[in-house]
Amino acid sequence: MAARTVRPIHYIAYGLADVLGAGSMAVVAGWILFFYAAFCGLSATEASAIFAISRILDAIWSPLLGHFSDNLGNTWIGRRFGRRRFFLLVSIPLLPSFALMWVSGHSFAYYLFTYIFFELVYASILVPYGTLAPEMTDDYKKLSIFAGVRMLFAQVSAILAGILPKMIISVVGGKDSPDTFLYMGIIFSVLFMLVVTITYLFSWERELPPVKPGAVTEKKSPLDALTGLYKGVGSTLKVRAFRLHLGMYLGGYICQDVFNAAFTYFVVYALFGSVAVASTMMGAMAFTQLIAVAAFIPLILWLQPAPSYRLACFLYAAGIIGLYTLYKINPANVVMLLYIPVLIAGLGRGGLNFIPWNIYNYIADVDEVVTGQRREGIFAGVMIFTRKTTMAIAVMVVGLMLDASGFHQGAKTQTPEAINMIVGLMTVGPLLLLAFGAFVSFRFKLNKxxxxxxxxxxxxxxxxxxxxxxxxxxxxxxxxSGFSYDSLWGNNTVLGTKK
Incomplete structure (x- = not known):
């Protein structure tokens, strides 16, 4: 059967689902710690426990989803609804769970359950979704466009995550009301359901080979299946390009997670601004990220991934240093001047968001030359698990270090020690992570x-x-690949046994 033609509607429909992927993560990274502390009465330790417990469960769930999606094609369900797209379909009615996270005045158990439930729904969509572009084409340029359009929509959702609280405040009032975040959660929930539905309707998967008559599927015990799954997860790290890709991915994303978690505190307490000002700045930064992604789509084809990544690191670092400079100078019109470093940082963040996901679309090809198999699902599972784990750890570390510095939730002013910690978290941590990612990129050679x-x-x-x-x-x-040529195409023990 001939390959289907990829049209503009397919790029758009594919990219839309990352309104869920990036939008929910932007909201959580930028606001959840503040919401828990200001309106739910949770301590940093309790918030950290929520993140830690959810990560333990996700350590099983995300790779398991990848494993299931890789193998669902052997079943009637997978051949009828798609081994990847089936998971999108069944998760759509569960997406309103995002709004439940933003209801104030409940117990620790409530926030633990709602956070975990949405995280599992999120993974149930994002893990199979991450495999769809390589399913729809193996053309280098088309895969780059898929990644670029995906990131464009991701940045639109990040803009909403940044400015929506301020918009809600201006409409319903209540500057310090938890309802601001509940309304935000409801709006995003409806949006998430809409975009995932569109992605499901306008995507497809590569044709599976026919099931051979009389073929018998090997039956395994649950323990053997689980052991095999985690051997598969570990096997992804044997692929050299994937290891280097993860280094760049983590350097570029964790630095943003730490920055996002500390930025609201920085504006409110170090610069004596407000939540509305922080929301405006996050929205401005996200808008610049949108422009940057559009610019990096052709740039990555010309300059290639690794050099483009280093350019993005440089721009983001310049913006962070600019914010620190404003803090030290403390000019009278600091709020207006904030736009300069914020917009520069946004240019770098746009590139850092786009480039790793552009690269990811080609990783399954490297794995195929090693194993002789297509394993997009397990790689997507590892990527999503890594992303959510590192984001939760980043937010957790910020909360714990703020507590250790003597930060007092609800206080209008903070001690010099607490303010120094806020500034340090927003500058030193991200700069070190950017340096790490840039260093790794010099060894990464995957390009057109x-x-x-x-x-x-x-x-x-x-x-x-x-x-x-x-x-x-x-x-x-x-x-x-990281393997000698005579060890390729399954002539190795990456999957446990040689062909």
Whole structure:
């Protein structure tokens, strides 16, 4: 069967689902710690417990979803509804659970349950969603456009996450009301249901090979299945390009998580602003990120991923240093001047958000040359688990360090020690993480040209050729995979046994 034609509507429909992916994470990273402390009476320790418990459960759930989606094609359900898209379909009616997280005045148990439930629903969509672009095409340029459109919609949702609280305040009043966040949760819940539905309707998956008559599926005990699953998770880290990609991904995203968690405190207590000012600045930053993603889509094709990533690191670092400079100078019109470093930081953040997910679309190809199999699901599971775990840890660390510094929730002013901690969290931590990501990027060699070599090598293996086309091609594939050429195409123990 011929490959389906990818049209503009398909790029748009695919990208829309990341309004859920990035939008919910932007809201949680930017506001949940503040909401828990200001309106729910939770301490930083209690908030940290919520994040930690949810991560323990997610450590099982996200990789399990990836494993299930990789294997659902062997069932009637997978062949009828799609081994990836099926999970999107069944999760749509559960998305209003996002609003339940933002109801004030309940117990620790309530916030623990609602946070965990939404996190599991989130993973049930984002893990299979992360596999859809490679399912729909294997063309390098089209995959880059898919990633770019996805990030454009992600930045639109981040803009909403930044400015929606202020918009709600201006409409319903109640500057210090928890209802602001509840209304925000309801609006996002409706939006999430709409975009995931559109993605489901306008996406597809690669055609699966027919089931052979009389084929018998090997039955495994639950323990054997779970053991095999986590061996599969560990096997992803044996692929060199994926390890380096994770380093860049974590450097670029954790620095934003720490920054986001500390930024509202920085504006309110270090610069003596307000939640509304912080919301405005986050919205302005997100708007610049949207412009940056649009600029990085063609730039990454010309400059290639690793150099583009380093440019994004430089811009974000410049913005952070600019914010610190304003804090030290403390000019009279500081709120207006804040726009300068905020907008510069937004340019860098847009690139850092786009580039790792652009790269991710090609990782399954590197894995295929190693294993001879398509395992998009397990890689998506590892990516989503890593993303949510590091975000929760970042928010948790910020809360614990604020408590340790003597920060007092609800106080209009803070001690010098607490303010120094806020400033340090927003500057030193992100700058170190950016430096780490930039360092890793110098070793990352996957780009348009090396990907073409990779795909040509896969084609050779499929045709029965076992020798490389040239020594140059051999070196490229060995660098990307981390394996010697004669160990590729399943001739290794990555999956437990050789072919």
């Amino acid at each position: 040209h090396t990907h073409a070599t990779l795909m040509a090598t896969i084609a050779r293996f499929k045709s029965g050729e076992t020798s490389p086309a040239s020594e140059k091609d051999k070196a490229i594939v060995e660098d990307l």
